[in-house]
Amino acid sequence: MAEFEGGNGSKPKRPSRKLTWASVAQPALEKARKSSQTQILVTIFFVIFVTCALFNAFPNRHTTMPESESDDNSGFDMTVNFASASQPCSDAAAIATADSSSSAIKVYMYDLPIRFTYGVIAARSASRGGGRPENLTSLSYPGHQHMGEWFLFLDMNRPESDRVGSPVTRVMDPEEAELFYVPFFSSLSQLVSTSQQGDGSEAAYSDEETQEALVEWLEGQKYWQMNGGRDHVFTAADPKSLLHVMDKVKNSVLLVVGFGRLRGDQGSLVKDVVVPYPHRLRTYEGDLGLQNRPTLLFFMGARFRKEEGRIRDVLFQVLENERDAIIKHGVQSTENRREASNGMHTSKFCLNPVGDTSTSCRLFDSIVSLCVPVIVSDTIEVPFEDTIDYRKIAIFVESAAAVKPGYLMSLLRAIPPERIVEYQREMLKVRRYFQYGVSNGAVDEIWRQVTKKLPLIKLMSNRDKRLVIKESDCSCVCANPTTNRTP
Amino acid sequence: MAEFEGGNGSKPKRPSRKLTWASVAQPALEKARKSSQTQILVTIFFVIFVTCALFNAFPNRHTTMPESESDDNSGFDMTVNFASASQPCSDAAAIATADSSSSAIKVYMYDLPIRFTYGVIAARSASRGGGRPENLTSLSYPGHQHMGEWFLFLDMNRPESDRVGSPVTRVMDPEEAELFYVPFFSSLSQLVSTSQQGDGSEAAYSDEETQEALVEWLEGQKYWQMNGGRDHVFTAADPKSLLHVMDKVKNSVLLVVGFGRLRGDQGSLVKDVVVPYPHRLRTYEGDLGLQNRPTLLFFMGARFRKEEGRIRDVLFQVLENERDAIIKHGVQSTENRREASNGMHTSKFCLNPVGDTSTSCRLFDSIVSLCVPVIVSDTIEVPFEDTIDYRKIAIFVESAAAVKPGYLMSLLRAIPPERIVEYQREMLKVRRYFQYGVSNGAVDEIWRQVTKKLPLIKLMSNRDKRLVIKESDCSCVCANPTTNRTP
Numbered sequence: 001m002a003e004f005e006g007g008n009g010s011k012p013k014r015p016s017r018k019l020t021w022a023s024v025a026q027p028a029l030e031k032a033r034k035s036s037q038t039q040i041l042v043t044i045f046f047v048i049f050v051t052c053a054l055f056n057a058f059p060n061r062h063t064t065m066p067e068s069e070s071d072d073n074s075g076f077d078m079t080v081n082f083a084s085a086s087q088p089c090s091d092a093a094a095i096a097t098a099d100s101s102s103s104a105i106k107v108y109m110y111d112l113p114i115r116f117t118y119g120v121i122a123a124r125s126a127s128r129g130g131g132r133p134e135n136l137t138s139l140s141y142p143g144h145q146h147m148g149e150w151f152l153f154l155d156m157n158r159p160e161s162d163r164v165g166s167p168v169t170r171v172m173d174p175e176e177a178e179l180f181y182v183p184f185f186s187s188l189s190q191l192v193s194t195s196q197q198g199d200g201s202e203a204a205y206s207d208e209e210t211q212e213a214l215v216e217w218l219e220g221q222k223y224w225q226m227n228g229g230r231d232h233v234f235t236a237a238d239p240k241s242l243l244h245v246m247d248k249v250k251n252s253v254l255l256v257v258g259f260g261r262l263r264g265d266q267g268s269l270v271k272d273v274v275v276p277y278p279h280r281l282r283t284y285e286g287d288l289g290l291q292n293r294p295t296l297l298f299f300m301g302a303r304f305r306k307e308e309g310r311i312r313d314v315l316f317q318v319l320e321n322e323r324d325a326i327i328k329h330g331v332q333s334t335e336n337r338r339e340a341s342n343g344m345h346t347s348k349f350c351l352n353p354v355g356d357t358s359t360s361c362r363l364f365d366s367i368v369s370l371c372v373p374v375i376v377s378d379t380i381e382v383p384f385e386d387t388i389d390y391r392k393i394a395i396f397v398e399s400a401a402a403v404k405p406g407y408l409m410s411l412l413r414a415i416p417p418e419r420i421v422e423y424q425r426e427m428l429k430v431r432r433y434f435q436y437g438v439s440n441g442a443v444d445e446i447w448r449q450v451t452k453k454l455p456l457i458k459l460m461s462n463r464d465k466r467l468v469i470k471e472s473d474c475s476c477v478c479a480n481p482t483t484n485r486t487p
Numbered sequence: 488m489a490e491f492e493g494g495n496g497s498k499p500k501r502p503s504r505k506l507t508w509a510s511v512a513q514p515a516l517e518k519a520r521k522s523s524q525t526q527i528l529v530t531i532f533f534v535i536f537v538t539c540a541l542f543n544a545f546p547n548r549h550t551t552m553p554e555s556e557s558d559d560n561s562g563f564d565m566t567v568n569f570a571s572a573s574q575p576c577s578d579a580a581a582i583a584t585a586d587s588s589s590s591a592i593k594v595y596m597y598d599l600p601i602r603f604t605y606g607v608i609a610a611r612s613a614s615r616g617g618g619r620p621e622n623l624t625s626l627s628y629p630g631h632q633h634m635g636e637w638f639l640f641l642d643m644n645r646p647e648s649d650r651v652g653s654p655v656t657r658v659m660d661p662e663e664a665e666l667f668y669v670p671f672f673s674s675l676s677q678l679v680s681t682s683q684q685g686d687g688s689e690a691a692y693s694d695e696e697t698q699e700a701l702v703e704w705l706e707g708q709k710y711w712q713m714n715g716g717r718d719h720v721f722t723a724a725d726p727k728s729l730l731h732v733m734d735k736v737k738n739s740v741l742l743v744v745g746f747g748r749l750r751g752d753q754g755s756l757v758k759d760v761v762v763p764y765p766h767r768l769r770t771y772e773g774d775l776g777l778q779n780r781p782t783l784l785f786f787m788g789a790r791f792r793k794e795e796g797r798i799r800d801v802l803f804q805v806l807e808n809e810r811d812a813i814i815k816h817g818v819q820s821t822e823n824r825r826e827a828s829n830g831m832h833t834s835k836f837c838l839n840p841v842g843d844t845s846t847s848c849r850l851f852d853s854i855v856s857l858c859v860p861v862i863v864s865d866t867i868e869v870p871f872e873d874t875i876d877y878r879k880i881a882i883f884v885e886s887a888a889a890v891k892p893g894y895l896m897s898l899l900r901a902i903p904p905e906r907i908v909e910y911q912r913e914m915l916k917v918r919r920y921f922q923y924g925v926s927n928g929a930v931d932e933i934w935r936q937v938t939k940k941l942p943l944i945k946l947m948s949n950r951d952k953r954l955v956i957k958e959s960d961c962s963c964v965c966a967n968p969t970t971n972r973t974p
Contacts, residue, residue: 269962270757378956386946396954455939459873467883469865475756476963
């Protein structure tokens, strides 16, 4: 498949590092034929040089060495492919810490019946009046905010030689695997179902039926049965995805954007991985600083939301008449994305209020725009929080305070320019974690996070199989109540 | 301190592996002075040999290589020291997987006021009529079943050069550390307090006061404040240890033998590490097999226990008259330990019933005796369960079934000899995990388990510092109810 091969033509060639005994010993033996003290010394120093080369070769076997620096520019394309696989990240130090392939965790990706992967794309295409092509795998996954499942699928389908630096290795024999990836496009499936509701068309596709069929198929698999699914990984990025069968897959590692619709025994920070939304807006490529950012606070998005999201309307009332704030209602469209992108690139702060759920792709759009997120969402969970200290890149404001007239703007006006630039600098450092489809980006970090769950997966898998009789059998880690925390 | 140096005289000397450029190049240059083709070749091969040596030396830097095989015989000595640090484990493959020192996690051990370490030993000594020596550090820690805290302290005090293969490195600068070890002898402290109760003597030592003083001291420490103690590690092996201040140290990683007395928000499989009791009986050094094990089922210990432990009396009634079972009442004493040791070494199965708590050092005595544990304890937690599948080394029997007359003996009689030998073989494989004071034994594995908590520690530490408003803020992993599980 062309997508997995890449082809932007700019892949830098790496010099071969292979040193064989033949290549080491042959020239040395040549030289040895002539006998003079100088030559002996030359020979000795040559061999010492080779020793040095070998000495240095070993650490390098285990690390990815960037040959050149280049800017990341993939953010805005929706049909992104892993052409950018060799694209170096701007944070060279981070690459150096990439896991060595020798210690990579082995993952088996199920060869699912096609209805669960490309079949979902076909259903989406059909729901929009498209025909069903002969070769389903020629279909392109449509761009939307939960398309992380597509990037994970693409990554796993790349040849291993292109996956250098990944913390996981794909194996074709499930017997070797420590983790099992189920590449069902659960978010797209939920999206297709939703898009059909109320449009009068025949219900040709049912997400619920597809979920049930998937679980039925899995329950017939030896490796699913073996550990009750604990070592299985699903993407469940759309908050409604997989919900119909959640109790059957709740043991597994779920890749989620939050836990809004999951019960505590279905999803948690301990068992699952919070993943970023793929950002929808263009990455800001300009310099740090405030010279091109006249707007203090920017927001563009839906004004009216349900439940906690009703705070948005209140925030609109409080903020829309502030002179240095741009607060606009807008829905998803290519034109609006362009406008939002310009807005975020020319503002110091970007408002990130709670919506239907506690987070949205706006947070990641803000970060790649180097527009300091002002998060007004009291229960938000954020990706990779063991690695990223979000206080360095965002400002958290309690909802109750944010809705007080004047509070938010006074708070932001009081932040000195150099502090804002410091936020920008920190965002730049962690930006790669939020970029899908680049090397050492979101996909690698998601897998790194999953591998960190392995000790708990193994413990629970072993423990599940022996006798334990407890009325309630949950193991938890608890947070202290928020007290006296300032933004 | 003599204890850390070792001194049983049997420490095998390791050949030095240090290769310096001087030692490599000097002899080569000597030889180079004479010029003949033979000598050139000799020189070349010498340097190639050195290259090979270096080639091989690097992996070795990171692993512990056993120089010889010797039997472990430390189990019965109570004043064990790390003389046996270089004692090889029988499972060479396991040693090969020991973490490399380059990736070792940095641990800072607090230099606690002496009242929390040797001061507790002195209090113990005083409570038994002993005098207070001028140099407290000359005191020996007394042998008891929760003395794991002593082994951890000894290990941390060894020079780093002796700690090869440990997953953690001790650092003297807390700024460098990822984890902080608080070496308070919490179990001994609890033991001293208990031993004074009701003996009419003046209450010269108070465990509660000592716990409070420790927390007061910690609360004045910068690194304790920094992450609310989440990156701190305490031993709390005695189920009553640290209980008085548990709510103040509950964020920390606790090294426990179970969670009997802890609330769900104080201790859990997710946050803490279940550690083995140091075994009190002699390690069985004979061959696998049943020829010297005429007894089918053995138990020696207290017949009467509180709460769930009352099952012991019922088990005595059901089992004590069985012809091939030895079920005896006995309390801890040197003589009884000798008898119990002989009993376990000559039996196929060892009964491990619940006592005051769900586990006891008997389980580890059984394992080092290669006497298959028959666990009758419905809520037991066992150490290192991510690494060890206990169904391979033990038999779990539900309490309700075990008390049925005839049930247990029929079950055990039906197990074929080759299956028992298989259990023995598996016990031999994992025995090292239950041996304190040996290289790549319990202490290293405890630290390995602690390091696996780091991602969660970091996540929770970062998350604690930002705004999260939730009524109940616990993240859990839950087990499925036990159904249809056979022993």
